[in-house]
Amino acid sequence: MKRRHPIGGVTCLLSATALMFAAAGAALGHHSFSAEFTAEATATMTGTVTQVWFRNPHVRYLFSVRREDGVEEEWDARGSPVVWLARKGWTKDSIKVGDTVTFYGYLGRDGRKMLSIMTVTLDDGTVLIDRVPEDAPSESDDY
Amino acid sequence: MITRLACLPAALLVAMTARADAEDFEGQWTLTLTDAKRELVGLLEIEKHGEEWRAFLEGGPARVEIDDQRIVLWADSRDVRGFVFDRRMEGSLAGGTISGRYEQEGAAAQRESGGPWRAERYEPALPDSETPKPFEISGTWTATQALDFRKYTMALTPAGEEWLEGYMPYYDQPDVRCASIGLPALATYTFPFEVIASENRLTFLYEYQEKVRRVWMDGRQPSDYMPPSRMGHSNGRWKGNTLVIDTTNLERTVRDFRGELISENARIEERYTLSDDGSTLTAVITVYDPEYYERPPVRRRQWKRDDGAEIFPYTCDPDSFYISMFEEGEMEMYIERADRRF
Numbered sequence: 001m002k003r004r005h006p007i008g009g010v011t012c013l014l015s016a017t018a019l020m021f022a023a024a025g026a027a028l029g030h031h032s033f034s035a036e037f038t039a040e041a042t043a044t045m046t047g048t049v050t051q052v053w054f055r056n057p058h059v060r061y062l063f064s065v066r067r068e069d070g071v072e073e074e075w076d077a078r079g080s081p082v083v084w085l086a087r088k089g090w091t092k093d094s095i096k097v098g099d100t101v102t103f104y105g106y107l108g109r110d111g112r113k114m115l116s117i118m119t120v121t122l123d124d125g126t127v128l129i130d131r132v133p134e135d136a137p138s139e140s141d142d143y
Numbered sequence: 144m145i146t147r148l149a150c151l152p153a154a155l156l157v158a159m160t161a162r163a164d165a166e167d168f169e170g171q172w173t174l175t176l177t178d179a180k181r182e183l184v185g186l187l188e189i190e191k192h193g194e195e196w197r198a199f200l201e202g203g204p205a206r207v208e209i210d211d212q213r214i215v216l217w218a219d220s221r222d223v224r225g226f227v228f229d230r231r232m233e234g235s236l237a238g239g240t241i242s243g244r245y246e247q248e249g250a251a252a253q254r255e256s257g258g259p260w261r262a263e264r265y266e267p268a269l270p271d272s273e274t275p276k277p278f279e280i281s282g283t284w285t286a287t288q289a290l291d292f293r294k295y296t297m298a299l300t301p302a303g304e305e306w307l308e309g310y311m312p313y314y315d316q317p318d319v320r321c322a323s324i325g326l327p328a329l330a331t332y333t334f335p336f337e338v339i340a341s342e343n344r345l346t347f348l349y350e351y352q353e354k355v356r357r358v359w360m361d362g363r364q365p366s367d368y369m370p371p372s373r374m375g376h377s378n379g380r381w382k383g384n385t386l387v388i389d390t391t392n393l394e395r396t397v398r399d400f401r402g403e404l405i406s407e408n409a410r411i412e413e414r415y416t417l418s419d420d421g422s423t424l425t426a427v428i429t430v431y432d433p434e435y436y437e438r439p440p441v442r443r444r445q446w447k448r449d450d451g452a453e454i455f456p457y458t459c460d461p462d463s464f465y466i467s468m469f470e471e472g473e474m475e476m477y478i479e480r481a482d483r484r485f
Contacts, residue, residue, distance in 0.1 A: 036225070036313050037224065037225065038250075039224070039226035039228075039249075039250035039251055039252055040250045053460075053462065053463040055458070055459070055460045055462070055463065056321070056457055056458060056459040056460070057318055057319060057321060057459055057461075057464075058463075060463045060467070076467065081457075082455075082457075082458075083334065083350060083455040083456075083457055086455060087455070106224065106252065116224060131224075131252070
């Protein structure tokens with residue numbers, strides 16, 4: 001029996017967020033910022049999950065996205081430590097390989113195809129909340 | 144000549160006013176800032192060097208502009224998503240108190256509503272009574288988000304600045320690869336912990352990285368052969384109703400989320416107090432390390448007693464960290480930066 005976090009009211013947040021793709025093909029040099037992600041740009045992206053790491057220090061989901069021109073892109077979504085998600089009922093079984101889900105999060109810097117997860121919407125409409133800006137955060141630091 | 148004489152009182156008055164201003168703003172203040180969700184508290188130090196004003200919050204530099212009785216302060220901070228932003232505090236001094244409003248400036252994952260702030264003259268606490276008055280610290284504690292400014296830049300020595308040049312937290316912080324983050328960072332993380340008091344020690348069981356910490360209450364020192372470590376050697380004592388923990392025998396490692404160093408000669412002081420109703424534990428955590436810091440950096444934490452809380456297991460596996468670097472073609476770069484890691 002899956003435990004899911006029944007939170008409403010998040011869909012408006014999702015629809016209000018512009019779908020943004022960072023400039024692809026930017027040079028992937030060394031990261032020169034303290035964070036891998038940028039607070040200025042968020043994205044909402046639907047794709048198929050291809051790999052799951054439900055582990056500390058951070059969970060990670062790889063997912064493939066079909067662009068408008070038909071090209072498949074692989075994206076990398078990173079979330080909080082397992083202990084943080086587990087307290088909300090978000091388990092290793094909540095998102096599985098092959099699931100079609102919608103990630104909402106901060107974009108990677110320098111055009112990296114990465115998302116720092118705020119929420120994930122499952123195909124049945126369930127919204128899993130990692131962290132949203134309206135939350136007071138309560139977990140370890142991201143780097 | 145007459146004109147000059149006539150001007151003299153005015154010039155004197157200006158000089159006196161200027162001096163009075165300096166006396167008014169200069170010194171140590173307790174800064175309290177309130178947004179819609181929480182209250183932050185920090186030590187604000189304002190100094191005048193020649194014509195230049197300098198300010199420091201929690202031991203780190205803050206930009207300051209002072210004009211007569213008006214003041215604007217910018218103190219940087221880093222939210223848990225790694226985004227650095229400023230809190231801009233504008234206010235005025237009247238009746239010995241500075242007060243005004245603050246706004247968050249810059250993009251951050253953790254948005255603040257802005258709100259009032261005030262600074263009162265810092266009153267050093269009365270010397271702690273030497274008579275121990277221990278409080279009940281046994282139990283499980285869960286963090287609140289109150290108090291801590293999470294000041295970003297600190298007043299580093301040239302050696303401290305030199306280290307930070309080119310430091311990349313995502314690659315270099317110990318805990319991204321599941322290595323021990325150690326103290327003082329562990330004490331500032333907001334995962335729950337449990338404390339068990341026994342005859343000669345307090346045992347802290349931290350959820351984060353499943354760390355066990357022994358705080359010796361009997362004054363014992365480590366043996367000559369005890370290797371220094373990231374958790375160090377902790378001695379605790381009750382000074383009145385404050386639990387003071389000193390930690391030494393530390394390894395050279397990073398202090399905090401920014402990757403600033405602490406040396407093996409660092410001393411960490413934690414001062415824990417309990418609210419009168421027994422529900423709220425507060426810590427002021429100060430690092431004394433003149434090798435890397437011009438001023439001691441300060442963090443503040445607060446926890447609520449929550450004996451129903453569970454300490455979750457924290458199995459950590461750096462697999463995805465390394466695979467991700469491999470996929471990005473970064474392994475060579477990572478190996479080359481081995482001198483940035485501990």
